[in-house]
Amino acid sequence: xxxxxxxxxxxxxxxxxxxxxxxxxxxxxxxxxxxxxxxxxxxxxxxxxxxxxxxxxxxxxxxxxxxxxxxxxxxxxxxxxxxxxxxxxxxxxxxxxxxxxxxx
Numbered sequence: 001x002x003x004x005x006x007x008x009x010x011x012x013x014x015x016x017x018x019x020x021x022x023x024x025x026x027x028x029x030x031x032x033x034x035x036x037x038x039x040x041x042x043x044x045x046x047x048x049x050x051x052x053x054x055x056x057x058x059x060x061x062x063x064x065x066x067x068x069x070x071x072x073x074x075x076x077x078x079x080x081x082x083x084x085x086x087x088x089x090x091x092x093x094x095x096x097x098x099x100x101x102x103x104x
Contacts, residue, residue, distance in 0.1 A: 012079060041063070
């Protein structure tokens with residue numbers, strides 16, 4: 001009973017926040033790699049800045065952005081599936097009736 005009425009609606013915010021945290025984990029690992037001199041993407045980014053290797057730095061930034069955008073997109077795609085029946089998305093994803101306006 002609780003899952004049906006309250007936890008489905010309450011599940012949306014932590015799921016969205018989790019997707020944002022994925023991007024923060026990536027940037028955090030870059031800082032840790034730099035501080036502790038561990039080889040990885042963060043060390044590659046720092047070395048490319050000092051060597052003025054801008055194509056490599058652009059690749060690192062695009063890679064991080066792709067991780068961030070992919071995580072948010074996956075959450076946005078699966079949120080209506082996980083919260084089905086909660087009433088949050090019923091107007092958006094319901095098929096339009098004949099002659100009715102479509103909400104997008």
